[in-house]
Amino acid sequence: EPVWTLPRFILYSPIDPEKLPVPKPVGTDKTYTFCHVSKSVESKWNSDLPKLCKFFLDRNPEDVRFIFMGIRDNLAKEMKDYPNVTCYKENAKPVGEVFGTSDTMLFFVSYSREEAWSRSVAESMTCGLNVVASERGGTKDSVIDKNCGFLCKDYNSYISACLKLIENRPLATSMGRNSAIYS
Secondary structure (H helix, E strand, O other): HHHHHHOOOOOOOOOOOOHHHOOOOOOOOOOEEEEOOOOOHHHOOOOOHHHHHHEEEEEEEOOOEEEEEEHHHHHHOOOOOOOOEOOOOOOOOOOOHHHOOEEEEEEOOOOOOOOOOOOOHHHHHHHOEEEEEEOOOOOOOOOOOOEEEEEEHHHHHHHHHHHHHHHHHHHHHHHHHHHHHOO
């Protein structure tokens, strides 16, 4: 009975699904698109990001595209000549517009970052994107590993997860649907 007297709070989501795009099937064109939307805080962007992009672009640049919004200037400069890599300043476009043209949210933060809750991961899931993210911090509470996407611990696990999605579009679509349901 003492529990009944405790105050109850409802925390409303800051995400308005009405302002986000309807999920689209993965791979509606030949190119598979990864995005990462975040603040330009240093730890929200992994310094291995150019290396990861180069790995995929060296394989076949027409198969993959990357869209980054809020990316740190030094990383954007490092990738300025990479084909199929688009870098935007923070808030340069509506978040839903970036998600609406993407297949996967690549939440590739610094390996030491402990993100308590990522709004961009939650918004991308609401848009029906599967997520490739760090297994550290609160991301593991948002992304169900191998259901809504993949949780990664190091560079090689990010490469492996991205390859699985590129090579298996039905899996990517299924995980995206799971993300939308779970979000």
